[in-house]
Amino acid sequence: MKLEEAKDKFIQTWGSLATSWGINRTMAMVHALLLVSEAPLSTDEIMEALLISRGNANMNVRELMDWGIVKKELKMGERKEFFVADKDIWNVFKQIVKERRKRELEPLVSSLEELRQIDGKTADSKDFLKLIDNLTGVTSKANVLLDLAIKSDENWLMSKLLKLL
Amino acid sequence: MKLEEAKDKFIQTWGSLATSWGINRTMAMVHALLLVSEAPLSTDEIMEALLISRGNANMNVRELMDWGIVKKELKMGERKEFFVADKDIWNVFKQIVKERRKRELEPLVSSLEELRQIDGKTADSKDFLKLIDNLTGVTSKANVLLDLAIKSDENWLMSKLLKLL
DNA sequence: TTGTATTTTCAAGAAAAAATGAAAGTTTAT
DNA sequence: ATAAACTTTCATTTTTTCTTGAAAATACAA
Structure with missing residues (x-):
């Protein structure tokens, strides 16, 4: 199995598990995506990776921050916000x-x-x-x-x- | 607060809590109803108490049995099935x-x-x-x-x- | 066997939850 | 102050989940 394939599989697994626990599938997928991404991701990158709308990406990223398991990160010279998941x-x-x-x-x-x-x-x-x-x-x-x-x-x-x- | 009122409140509370955990609201309400009922209840009694259809009552009772927290009980001389929740x-x-x-x-x-x-x-x-x-x-x-x-x-x-x- | 009581199934409809996308709101640079 | 870059909101649409109710299946009695 290729790495990218494994990452995708992980994102799907995490997403479907979440629904059993009353957690929005997309929120879990965003979380999984951030977990497997080495670098912080922007909203646009999340949208592209998961094929979701801007509004959806924004809402779920913020909810993950509310849960305290994702943090905002700013890059010098960039106006966009980037997001990282706590890897621990x-x-x-x-x-x-x-x-x-x-x-x-x-x-x-x-x-x-x-x-x-x-x-x-x-x-x-x-x-x-x-x-x-x-x-x-x-x-x-x-x-x-x-x-x-x-x-x-x-x-x-x-x-x-x-x-x- | 009257006893019946408290029982209803309990059923509602249990039902809404369940949804946060990926559990069907009605299933939790049936469970709560059986918990607060001293006597075993028939499908008809459950339907009447929670104002739900026969199909719905049947499905949820059976799922509760799958979870192993509700048991079927037969009464002598009665053809109907009755249900009790484990009170422990x-x-x-x-x-x-x-x-x-x-x-x-x-x-x-x-x-x-x-x-x-x-x-x-x-x-x-x-x-x-x-x-x-x-x-x-x-x-x-x-x-x-x-x-x-x-x-x-x-x-x-x-x-x-x-x-x- | 035939009829009656009861339970189960499941297609269709209803309700709830989630997603979209465009407009409104913010922030920052010039 | 203006404009560009970016984020947030929210009415509407889409998707998913739940519920209904009637038909089919099953169990029982006569």
């Missing part, structure tokens, strides 16, 4: 975990707290509260796991975890 | 992790292996291989974390992890 995949992983937690886990926790405020002490109410409490419990356990992933050093963490298994 | 949320969590890993992480690992088979030893090729290796590394680390979550007893795991933090 462990970093990218942590960043995505961090963002998704902020965007989804935290709102879920507040919702669950609200739902705890039901009136009545019937058997049904108790069962419902039990469910909510179970959910809260699992949520906070997931939080602990994620914290561990985010906050600790990659190698230290893995050696510790492997010992536990 | 930690179990549900583990089951979903297990399934997603099988469906997504494993195919990703094979793709990455394929992509490793590129020819050429240019600087570009080496960079690409490095990226693939980094991805493989993170993937297998995620695997370790998930294994830990899946295979160990809930309380034992948490006490150990908390010590690490």
Whole structure:
């Protein structure tokens, strides 16, 4: 397999995986493209490589920056903006975990707290509260796991975890 | 807040959260409905509660069964099928992790292996291989974390992890 | 076997999400 | 200040995903 072919394949794979995770296919493809590109790319280069419109390229690049996994880079003498992806995949992983937690886990926790405020002490109410409490419990356990992933050093963490298994 | 109101709110919350994770909103709502229902529900009851068609109810219930988090239950003297959700949320969590890993992480690992088979030893090729290796590394680390979550007893795991933090 | 209850399938329609492209907005150089 | 280079926005169109509902398949009872 040729290098360029492999890069294309990678971009496609990344794109289709993303859709399973509620992430826009094009956004993932832009990310993959930037990952496999040695040099920073301009919007025009992204448009050309992925055959997408300017508006689409712009939107997705900005969203990737919102996620904190792509950065803008300026070249001397050039007015265009260029973009680079963070190549440290462990970093990218942590960043995505961090963002998704902020965007989804935290709102879920507040919702669950609200739902705890039901009136009545019937058997049904108790069962419902039990469910909510179970959910809260699992949520906070997931939080602990994620914290561990985010906050600790990659190698230290893995050696510790492997010992536990 | 009244119990029924809280249950509805829960169903909505669960449904909208699901869409962020690439899961069909209705499927999540059916799941939530079964979670808050004490008794097993028939397809007709699900249709009525969520105002959806028979085909839709059927498809989503079966998909929930594919995920292994909803079970069919037969009542004596009734020809209809009834459905119950696993109420043990930690179990549900583990089951979903297990399934997603099988469906997504494993195919990703094979793709990455394929992509490793590129020819050429240019600087570009080496960079690409490095990226693939980094991805493989993170993937297998995620695997370790998930294994830990899946295979160990809930309380034992948490006490150990908390010590690490 | 025939009829009835129930589940499943799937083509067509509806709804939601994503992409386009041109106009408006910015920034920078002269 | 003007113009050129570039970025952003957003109404419209396109694509994708989800839902419907009726027909086909299946299961069961008489």
